[in-house]
Amino acid sequence: MIRISLDLMGGDFGPQVVIPGAAKALDRHPDISFVFYGLKEQCDPVLAKFPKLKEKSVFHDCELAVSMEEKPSQALRRGRYISTMWRSIEAVKTGEADVAVSAGNTGALMAMAKFCLRTMANIERPAIAAIWPTLKGESIVLDVGATIGADAQQLMDFALMGGAMARALFEVERPTVGLLNVGVEEMKGQEEVKEAGRLLREANIDSLEYSGFVEGNDLGKGTVDVVVTEGFSGNIALKTAEGTAKQIGEYLRAAMSRTLLARIGYLFAKSAFDMLREKLDPSKVNGGVFLGLNGIVIKSHGGANAEGIAAAIEVGYDMAKNGLNQKIENDLKKYHAKRLPPMGPEAA
Numbered sequence: 318m319i320r321i322s323l324d325l326m327g328g329d330f331g332p333q334v335v336i337p338g339a340a341k342a343l344d345r346h347p348d349i350s351f352v353f354y355g356l357k358e359q360c361d362p363v364l365a366k367f368p369k370l371k372e373k374s375v376f377h378d379c380e381l382a383v384s385m386e387e388k389p390s391q392a393l394r395r396g397r398y399i400s401t402m403w404r405s406i407e408a409v410k411t412g413e414a415d416v417a418v419s420a421g422n423t424g425a426l427m428a429m430a431k432f433c434l435r436t437m438a439n440i441e442r443p444a445i446a447a448i449w450p451t452l453k454g455e456s457i458v459l460d461v462g463a464t465i466g467a468d469a470q471q472l473m474d475f476a477l478m479g480g481a482m483a484r485a486l487f488e489v490e491r492p493t494v495g496l497l498n499v500g501v502e503e504m505k506g507q508e509e510v511k512e513a514g515r516l517l518r519e520a521n522i523d524s525l526e527y528s529g530f531v532e533g534n535d536l537g538k539g540t541v542d543v544v545v546t547e548g549f550s551g552n553i554a555l556k557t558a559e560g561t562a563k564q565i566g567e568y569l570r571a572a573m574s575r576t577l578l579a580r581i582g583y584l585f586a587k588s589a590f591d592m593l594r595e596k597l598d599p600s601k602v603n604g605g606v607f608l609g610l611n612g613i614v615i616k617s618h619g620g621a622n623a624e625g626i627a628a629a630i631e632v633g634y635d636m637a638k639n640g641l642n643q644k645i646e647n648d649l650k651k652y653h654a655k656r657l658p659p660m661g662p663e664a665a
Contacts, residue, residue, distance in 0.1 A: 318350050319637050320415045321630060322408035325355030326382035326401045328420030328619045328626075332360045335420065338626025339374075340367045345627070346634055352414050354379050354401040379404055383425050385619055392425035393432060402426060406433045409612035416633035418604075420617035420626065427463055427607065427616075434612040437642075439649050442467065443609035444475050444548070445616065446482055447555055448602045448632065451539030457483050458536065458544045461605060462552035469512035472496065472545055476517055477648045478608040479543035480525035485639035486632075491524065492542035495531035497550065506530065513545075520655070524648050604632035608645065613637055 323339055325332045332355055343349050351374035353360070364371050380399040383392045396403050402421050406429055408414040419426050427443070436443055444460035459479050460467065467475070476494050483492035496514055498506040503514065510530075517527040528541050536544060536554060546554070573579050603625040607614040613636050617629035 318348050319346070319634050320350050320352060320413065321633055321637075322352040322354065322405040322414035322417045323630070324401045324405040324417070324419035324421055325353050325360050326379075326421070327426075328617065328621060329385065330620075331382075332363045334621070334623050335626050336360070336363045336367060336370070337623040338621070339630060340370045341623055341627035342630040342634070343370055343373060346631065349630075349634060350374065352405075352408050353377065354405045354408075356382060356401070377404060383421055385422050387422055387425055389422075389424035389428035392422060393428045396425070397429070397432070403429050403433065406430050406612070406614060409614070410434055415637040416613040416615060418615045418617060418626075418630050418633050420619050420621055420629070422619075423462065423616055426614065430607055430610055430612075430614045434610040434614070436609050437611055437646065437649065439653050440474055440478075440609040442471050442474075443607055444478060445605045446479060446608050447551075447605050448486070449536060449544070449558070450602050451537055453539030455487070455602070456536075456539050456542055456544060457486070458546070458551060458554065459608065460546065460548040460551050461555045462548045463607070465547070465549045467509065467547035469509050469516055472509065472513035472547065473516045473520070474609070474649075475545045476513075476525065476527070476543065477522070477652055478645050479545055480522075481644035481648050482606060482608060482636070482641060483542045484524070485641040485644055486635055487542065488639075489542060491526050493526045493528045494543040494545060495528045495535065495541040497536075497544050497546035497554075498530035498532065501530045501532060503530070509547075520652060522648070522652060524651070602628065604629035606632065606636060606641075611642070613641060 325335050353374050353376045357378040379401045383396045383400050383402045402419055405417045409417045410433055442464050445463045446457050446459035447461045449456045449458045457479050459475050480492050483489055496510055498510050531540050603618050603621050605616040615629050615633040
């Protein structure tokens with residue numbers, strides 16, 4: 318049984334969308350049980366509509382919900398120990414749940430997760446990893462906005478964590494990893510990126526295969542299983558991709574309704590357009606994973622619909638079921654053991 322703690326008040330729509338999303342996830346994965354954190358008066362009427370879900374869940378009434386507009390410091394100060402967001406994370410720390418999921422304020426969620434769970438040994442900064450649809454299937458991109466900037470060692474840590482996530486999610490024994498850069502040539506890019514490339518080449522890590530630099534157009538191609546970057550460029554890439562997908566969808570909708578002949582053509586090609594719509598639907602790949610913490614936390618898009626919430630829950634389900642954090646810890650131990658100087662007679 319995978320136990321998932323869920324912040325029912327997170328996101329733009331709160332329990333009206335989060336609870337139906339949980340019901341969808343439970344239908345697909347009967348081995349899930351939920352620990353809900355919400356405001357009782359708002360959640361009870363919605364939860365009553367899903368008796369099967371209510372039976373597989375425990376509900377905790379909380380004092381307050383963190384708003385989408387609150388600054389991280391304010392949310393941490395006001396909502397520590399008593400908010401739906403904090404308590405859903407704390408359930409992972411205490412062992413009541415295997416993974417926490419929230420569609421709430423990203424900055425507040427990261428601040429609370431770092432404060433409550435702390436970072437793993439040898440990890441300076443956590444990262445948010447996104448699942449990215451590609452021409453070949455899916456890849457992982459990190460960091461997409463946890464922190465701005467990263468030095469070479471932090472990018473190296475991101476590569477190790479992203480590789481472990483690819484093994485957990487895609488069941489690939491040795492995932493390929495690339496560093497996002499302005500060109501594939503080794504002399505191009507910022508010094509931190511070039512130095513990270515050198516570290517990855519020289520480390521010769523058993524659990525991943527370093528493929529060198531990749532460019533922005535490689536994200537959609539699926540050139541590698543894991544793309545590593547710092548949070549500023551990663552977040553811009555993510556938002557650009559989401560905006561482009563919506564733009565293409567609007568173009569197609571307008572083109573298909575412009576003339577009678579176009580509408581007739583659409584009827585003949587409906588199955589193909591339905592497949593394209595499925596590929597462009599951001600809710601199908603919803604769920605950013607906070608990596609580098611002593612516990613698994615999943616961030617859903619704030620504006621996600623019920624299908625998107627279900628997708629985020631399923632990402633958490635997969636990460637917990639496949640032992641994500643254990644894989645990360647093992648890879649970090651192996652890497653840092655290699656970095657230690659050998660013990661000579663004098664040192665011994």
